[in-house]
Amino acid sequence: ELKSRKYMIGGIGSRVSNIVHTQGWIHCHSAAVDASALVKVLMDEFADYFTTKETPNKVRFAVACCTNMCGAVHCSDIAYVGIHRKIPRIEHENIKNMCEVPSTVACCPTNAISPDPAKKSLKINADKCMYCGNCYSVCPALPISDPDNDGVAIVVGGKVGNLRSNPKFSKLVVPFIKNNPPMWPEVVEATKKIFNAYLSGAKKHERVGEWAERIGWEKFFKITELPFTFQHIDDFTIARETFRTAATFKW
Known part of the structure; x- marks a missing residue:
């Protein structure tokens, strides 16, 4: 059949x-x-x-x-x-409306993400990033594709x-x-x-x-x-x- x-x-x-x-x-x-x-x-x-x-x-x-x-x-x-x-792109203009900064910082398994007070946004240490994309699941303003x-x-x-x-x-x-x-x-x-x-x-x-x-x-x-x-x-x-x-x- x-x-x-x-x-x-x-x-x-x-x-x-x-x-x-x-x-x-x-x-x-x-x-x-x-x-x-x-x-x-x-x-x-x-x-x-x-x-x-x-x-x-x-x-x-x-x-x-x-x-x-x-x-x-x-x-x-x-x-x-x-x-x-490539590390995730940071859409600074969307961070404040789409992401919770503490949760996004905490979700990174290699501590590559930290707050950026000057821009009221986030920054990524490229040397620590392992391109897992976990941050994008928490913060849509960090697309990695x-x-x-x-x-x-x-x-x-x-x-x-x-x-x-x-x-x-x-x-x-x-x-x-x-x-x-x-x-x-x-x-x-x-x-x-x-x-x-x-x-x-x-x-x-x-x-x-x-x-x-x-x-x-x-x-x-x-x-x-x-x-x-x-x-x-x-x-x-x-x-x-x-x-x-x-x-x-x-x-």
Whole structure:
């Protein structure tokens, strides 16, 4: 009956699963990408692997329209995160009528926002801002969306299950691709490189992250032809705990 109504049937077993995604520009206050449209483009490209063609194991795609990551991108095989690259614009003339200054200052997780008594408004410390967009949800006079600078990052290798190996967080493989709606050709092309390399190189039952760790991330970047840049290096305060310290041979 579903097929007669032109619904795709699939996503079970060793195939591409239903894509988990956030609402994007349709609903989300802080969206940096049109998540729904990107999902449509990806499903059009990989529909055969959702319905009939098999993969070494389940491949879970996910899309989060901003770095709040509501779309489970941290634990999916191939995932996309909306990225803002500019601090929110301050509409000084609207602050007094649309925003409560103490609440707006308090909502910033990095303390980047402070009062500006001279303008009876707010100011933002660009060095502290992490472009999360939380302030826009509290204060509509601080819009963060920017068509010229917003885009997506691609992360891969996450999983929740502990069969064969422990649960894994996704790792950054493409730092930024500028939004190019409605078809996002650059995102699709990068995804095909990752997906096809996984199809040809993974052993049966291996998830994307397990395959990448088996061959080594150095080889992953080589065979996918994705550039490795300084943006891939983890510089977080406790990054040392995530560094690979073993000399285990990769094959």
